[in-house]
Amino acid sequence: MDIQIITGDITSLDVDAIVNAANPTLLGGGGVDGAIHRAAGPRLLQACRAIPEVSPGVRCPTREARITLGFDLPAQYVIHTVGPVWNGGGSREPDLLARCYRQSMTLAMEYDLASIAFPAISCGVYGYPPEQASRVAVRSLLDTPNGGPERVLICCFSDAMADIWRNALNDEA
Numbered sequence: 001m002d003i004q005i006i007t008g009d010i011t012s013l014d015v016d017a018i019v020n021a022a023n024p025t026l027l028g029g030g031g032v033d034g035a036i037h038r039a040a041g042p043r044l045l046q047a048c049r050a051i052p053e054v055s056p057g058v059r060c061p062t063r064e065a066r067i068t069l070g071f072d073l074p075a076q077y078v079i080h081t082v083g084p085v086w087n088g089g090g091s092r093e094p095d096l097l098a099r100c101y102r103q104s105m106t107l108a109m110e111y112d113l114a115s116i117a118f119p120a121i122s123c124g125v126y127g128y129p130p131e132q133a134s135r136v137a138v139r140s141l142l143d144t145p146n147g148g149p150e151r152v153l154i155c156c157f158s159d160a161m162a163d164i165w166r167n168a169l170n171d172e173a
């Protein structure tokens, strides 16, 4: 598996799937979620609405993932996953975040996808310190069983964020 850290807008990437840092409703929000819905067009919201609720208002519990088409995006699929809200680190945040990456990779493997791009899940409004999130993410990706996407991009929204992720990749790899 080849992990690459890049800076850019994840909605522009021509990969088999981009990952959305969604919220449990899967009905859109701010940050990367809003950008993905805008770029994918209204059919994405329709597809998300069609995903069954597992409890009132919850289509995807924290740490799980769901897949839809990408509609107007260059990416064929969107994998929606819900990261943990940072709550000081004592509320199983690392385990929950690691599972987001793992579950997204598992779905990508089930769909036989060769390339996938992740945003810095939970590192925005959800407040996860990026130095810690990046290490958890890289570890989780490196521990993923073979057979999933060969090409894994981490698409950071700023060079400063990308530097943090590069440090994590250098330390964990």
Ligand code: ADP
Binding pocket: 008, 009, 010, 011, 021, 022, 030, 031, 032, 033, 035, 083, 119, 120, 121, 122, 123, 124, 125, 126, 127, 128, 155, 156, 157, 161
């Ligand atoms: P969360 O709620 O999981 O914290 P956010 O969307 O608030 O999700 O932020 C996650 C990360 O995505 C942040 O680092 C943010 O800067 C970044 N981000 C926002 N828009 C984009 C985009 N278009 N492409 C890539 N990353 C983005």
